[in-house]
Amino acid sequence: MNRRAFLTTTAVGLVALAAGSASARSISGRLPWTAFAGEPPTPVTPGGWHFFNPREVVLMEAIVDRLIPADDLSVGGRDAGCVVFLDRQLAGPFGGAARAYMQGPFQEGLKTQGYQGSLTPSGRYRAGLAAFDKAVNDKLGARFETLSADQQDAVLTDLESGKLTLAGKVEASQFFALVLENTMEGFFGDPVHGGNRDMASWKMIGFPGARYDYRDWVDQHDKPYPRGPVSILGNIVEQQAG
DSSP: OHHHHHHHHHHHHHHHHHHHHHHOOOOOOOOOOOTSSSSSOOOOOOSSOOOEEEEEHHHHHHHHHHHHHSSSSSSSSSTTTHHHHHHHHHTTTTTTTTTOSSOOOOOOOOOOGGSSSOOOHHHHHHHHHHHHHHHHHHHHOOOOOGHHHHHHHHHHHHHHOOOSSOSSSSOOOHHHHHHHHHHHHHHHHHHEEEEEEEEHHHHTTTTSSSSSSGGGGGGGGOOOOOOBBOOOOBBBBOOOOO
């Protein structure tokens, strides 16, 4: 027997053995597995504040409402739950820099290297908000949340550019970038983490969320997705026609 004939005969035999030992079954009407059985999602703890103190809550709500202002397309950052998202993240592993190397030495790096300091994210927020609050009050004689929308935008623009100087270890533009990035994460992330309340941002952009299958719409470009988004927890928000 040559090599090719031997391999062919062996393969046929193995298939025959497998077919004889396996019992056929059909699956109909339900999935053959349970979603998240191995690692179920844990929704944020409702109610109260785990990291922010009352003054920081007021300040953060005013900030996120200017970073993501409400309009005819969506709610603003506060009503979308961005501050709740930030609060829970800062009270958890992210706030403590659980996945970052924090042993030093700490040296100022290049802009492309990101933050290189000794403060954890929670420490940066605590020091940054206090320094920002003081800087605004010293400059304008008023607290940020009492300013007009135009004044608030001007202050945040100065913070982003570094024109507004913050005391202590906080660099203004880096702090602004951190808050902006985290606010966007809260606005566009899954509601399981506390933000994107009622999947407002997903409805705004037509994102299907964690739907099991939407292949029939993948190739239909420039057409709005007709079905509402689904969160990781399985909550469904149906789109309104028109």
